[in-house]
Amino acid sequence: MTRILVTGFGPFDGQTVNASSLAVEQLAARWTGPEELVVRELPVSFRGARQQLRVAIAETEPDLVVCVGEAGSTSAVGVERVAVNVIDARIPDVDGSAPVDVPVIAGAPAAFFSTLPVKACAAAVRDAGVPVEVSNTAGLYVCNATFYALQHLLAARPGVRSGFVHVPRTPAQVDPGAPAMEVDDAATALHALLRAALSTTTDLRESAGTLA
Numbered sequence: 001m002t003r004i005l006v007t008g009f010g011p012f013d014g015q016t017v018n019a020s021s022l023a024v025e026q027l028a029a030r031w032t033g034p035e036e037l038v039v040r041e042l043p044v045s046f047r048g049a050r051q052q053l054r055v056a057i058a059e060t061e062p063d064l065v066v067c068v069g070e071a072g073s074t075s076a077v078g079v080e081r082v083a084v085n086v087i088d089a090r091i092p093d094v095d096g097s098a099p100v101d102v103p104v105i106a107g108a109p110a111a112f113f114s115t116l117p118v119k120a121c122a123a124a125v126r127d128a129g130v131p132v133e134v135s136n137t138a139g140l141y142v143c144n145a146t147f148y149a150l151q152h153l154l155a156a157r158p159g160v161r162s163g164f165v166h167v168p169r170t171p172a173q174v175d176p177g178a179p180a181m182e183v184d185d186a187a188t189a190l191h192a193l194l195r196a197a198l199s200t201t202t203d204l205r206e207s208a209g210t211l212a
């Protein structure tokens with residue numbers, strides 16, 4: 001049976017909740033299959049998140065992995081296109097670690113692309129009525145580092161698709177009028193995105209060739 005692993009993050013930056021975990025919980029409550037959905041929460045820790053993600057992948061042997069994080073100052077879901085091999089922490093993680101200008105994985109490639117069909121995923125979210133964009137940067141903090149570690153780990157397993165999605169903060173997390181998204185809408189977006197990732201077999205990048 002097809003198995004999907006979806007992760008959210010725990011709270012960070014003085015917050016008591018993380019919108020990504022709220023959305024992932026709601027997604028799990030709504031999921032009716034037929035694929036098996038496994039959800040986990042990762043700590044906002046450079047070291048801990050990638051370790052726990054590696055364990056979760058080893059335990060669940062998923063066919064599709066989507067990590068979800070929270071992004072401030074946006075009201076649209078961001079389907080991330082690329083993970084880069086650098087950390088430049090603006091604030092310490094939950095372990096007090098704040099690396100600046102260090103690689104996520106020393107000696108590894110500068111970047112990895114998402115292996116999700118990002119345009120098809122974004123189109124599906126838009127069709128579900130939720131604001132969305134394809135994002136070209138996942139930042140330089142724990143989300144990007146976790147995304148990079150995920151793509152690095154699965155680069156040797158081309159049969160497993162994986163990527164990263166940022167969801168906005170919830171209205172309860174932000175000042176009145178500041179950019180946010182209801183948890184319900186973020187869960188709707190994740191549901192539509194998973195369906196698109198499962199049903200889209202053609203990845204345009206693979207068939208497009210190169211520019212002369």
Ligand code: PCA
Pocket residue numbers: 009012018020044068069070071138139140141142143144
């Ligand atoms: N957002 C942060 C880390 C965890 C999260 O939910 C980020 O974008 O890096």
